[in-house]
Amino acid sequence: MLSKNRAQFIRSLHQKKFRQEHGLFLVEGAKSVREVLASDFRVDTLLATEAFYKENALPADRQPPSVEIVSPEELTRVGTLESNNMALALVRTRENRPLLAEPGEIVLLLDDVRDPGNLGTILRIADWYGVRKVVCSDTTAEVYNPKVISASKGSFTRVHWYYTDLVAYAQALPAGTPVYGAFLDGQNVHNLPFGTEGGYLMMGNEANGIRPELVPMVSRSVTIPRYGDAESLNVGIATAVILDNWRRGAM
Amino acid sequence: MLSKNRAQFIRSLHQKKFRQEHGLFLVEGAKSVREVLASDFRVDTLLATEAFYKENALPADRQPPSVEIVSPEELTRVGTLESNNMALALVRTRENRPLLAEPGEIVLLLDDVRDPGNLGTILRIADWYGVRKVVCSDTTAEVYNPKVISASKGSFTRVHWYYTDLVAYAQALPAGTPVYGAFLDGQNVHNLPFGTEGGYLMMGNEANGIRPELVPMVSRSVTIPRYGDAESLNVGIATAVILDNWRRGAM
Numbered sequence: 001m002l003s004k005n006r007a008q009f010i011r012s013l014h015q016k017k018f019r020q021e022h023g024l025f026l027v028e029g030a031k032s033v034r035e036v037l038a039s040d041f042r043v044d045t046l047l048a049t050e051a052f053y054k055e056n057a058l059p060a061d062r063q064p065p066s067v068e069i070v071s072p073e074e075l076t077r078v079g080t081l082e083s084n085n086m087a088l089a090l091v092r093t094r095e096n097r098p099l100l101a102e103p104g105e106i107v108l109l110l111d112d113v114r115d116p117g118n119l120g121t122i123l124r125i126a127d128w129y130g131v132r133k134v135v136c137s138d139t140t141a142e143v144y145n146p147k148v149i150s151a152s153k154g155s156f157t158r159v160h161w162y163y164t165d166l167v168a169y170a171q172a173l174p175a176g177t178p179v180y181g182a183f184l185d186g187q188n189v190h191n192l193p194f195g196t197e198g199g200y201l202m203m204g205n206e207a208n209g210i211r212p213e214l215v216p217m218v219s220r221s222v223t224i225p226r227y228g229d230a231e232s233l234n235v236g237i238a239t240a241v242i243l244d245n246w247r248r249g250a251m
Numbered sequence: 252m253l254s255k256n257r258a259q260f261i262r263s264l265h266q267k268k269f270r271q272e273h274g275l276f277l278v279e280g281a282k283s284v285r286e287v288l289a290s291d292f293r294v295d296t297l298l299a300t301e302a303f304y305k306e307n308a309l310p311a312d313r314q315p316p317s318v319e320i321v322s323p324e325e326l327t328r329v330g331t332l333e334s335n336n337m338a339l340a341l342v343r344t345r346e347n348r349p350l351l352a353e354p355g356e357i358v359l360l361l362d363d364v365r366d367p368g369n370l371g372t373i374l375r376i377a378d379w380y381g382v383r384k385v386v387c388s389d390t391t392a393e394v395y396n397p398k399v400i401s402a403s404k405g406s407f408t409r410v411h412w413y414y415t416d417l418v419a420y421a422q423a424l425p426a427g428t429p430v431y432g433a434f435l436d437g438q439n440v441h442n443l444p445f446g447t448e449g450g451y452l453m454m455g456n457e458a459n460g461i462r463p464e465l466v467p468m469v470s471r472s473v474t475i476p477r478y479g480d481a482e483s484l485n486v487g488i489a490t491a492v493i494l495d496n497w498r499r500g501a502m
Contacts, residue, residue, distance in 0.1 A: 125484070126479070127479045129478050131479065154481075158479070225498070226380075228377070228378045228379050228380055228383075228409070229406075230406050231404070237376060237491045244496070248496075
C-alpha cells in the first residue's frame, strides 16, 4: 500500500520541474520496466504488481534499493498510462554528456523536435537502424517526459542523447564532416551515395523544419521524393525513410 | 450561438454508433476543413469562427447547406481537439465501395490495424507515395474516427478506402497478382525487384502482424532489415519504408 506522500511524490514526476529537481524519471509498463531493469540505468524504486514481480525474478545484484508490491489500481493512479497492471520504476536521469560521431557512425541531430511522441518514435527508429547517439537542440522535447519514454518502447535504454545549443555544436564539427539535413527541396535521397564514412543526419521542427541558422552547417540537403499530394511527412517517418536509404546505400 | 440540442448532436458524432446512424463525421481544424471544403466530400454543416470564415471565402457553389459563425470556445466545446479556434465541419460519410488495383497501381491492404493514429498516419503516407486506395479488414480502426481524420492531415480527402472481409477479398484476387506482405522474417526489402507492375502491400496488426489465414494469399513476404536492437518498427513507419523502397525500385 502506497502512502499518500509517496503517491504524491511519484505523481510530481509527471512534471519536468520535479524530474529535474529530483533527477528521477518514470518508466511504465511491463516491457519498458523489464528493459530498464536489464539496462545500465540506475533504478531507484520498483513498484510492481504481484503478477509482474513473480514473472520477472531479479538476480540479487539487480534488485533496486526499494521494491514495493502494489495493486494495478495504485499503479494506474500514480502513473501516466491509461492503465498499468504491471510495473512502474523510478529511474535516475543521466548526466548530459557530449556525443560525437566515430568514423563510420551515424548520429542524429534533432533541431527543435517538439512533440514527445515524435521524439520517442525517433529513439525507437534510431535503435532499429543502429544509431546509438542523438544530439538534441535545447528546445527539443525533454527525453524524460513519460510520453517519450513510453513511445520509445524500451529503446531509450539503448540510445544515448545529448542536449545542447545545436548551432554551436554544429559549428564546432570538423570541416568536411558529412552533415545531411532533411529539407523539402534537397537532393533525392534515392540517388545519394551515402557511402560508409558515416556522419550526421539533421531533422527539423515539425512545422518549420531546420532553423535557417543551421543551414550553413548542412553539407548536403536531402529530400524524400513525393509521388502523391500530401504536403509533408511526419518527422519520425522521414527519419526512418532517410536512415533506411542511408543504410541501404552503405552496403 | 449554438443551441444546446445542436451542440449535443455534434458531440454525439464523437461516437462511432452515431456517426453510422447519421452518416456524418467530424472534420476539425483549419487545414483539414479547408481541404474537405475543396474536395468532393459533401459538407453538410460548417461551423467557423469569424477569422476562419473571412480568410476562406467560399464560392457560391461550394457553400455548405448550413454555415454558422461560432466562437473558438464553442468550437472547442463540441469538438475533440484540445483547442480549435478555426473551424469544424460535419461531412457525409462515403458509400463503402470495392476497390481493386489497376495495372501499375499500388494498393494497401490493412489487416486489423487498430490504432486510429496509425491509420491516419498511414493515409498520409499513402497520399505522399501516390497510393490512392486502401483496403481495410473489418476490424481495422474506423476511418471516420476523429483521431484518424486529424492524423491524416487532410490526406483523407485524396485516398479511398474500402472495408471488407480481407481474407475473402485476398482470396478473390486473380492468381499471379503480386501481394507483398510485411513480416519479420521475409526477404530483405532492399533487394526486392518490385518492378513497375504494381500490386498490393499488406500490413498487419500492431502487436500480432498479419493473421495466419492471410499468409497463403501473400505472394512475397518482405522485411525491413534491422541494424540495431529495437524489437520492431511501428506499422506506419514500416509502411512508409516499404513504399519508399517500392517506389525507388520501380524507377
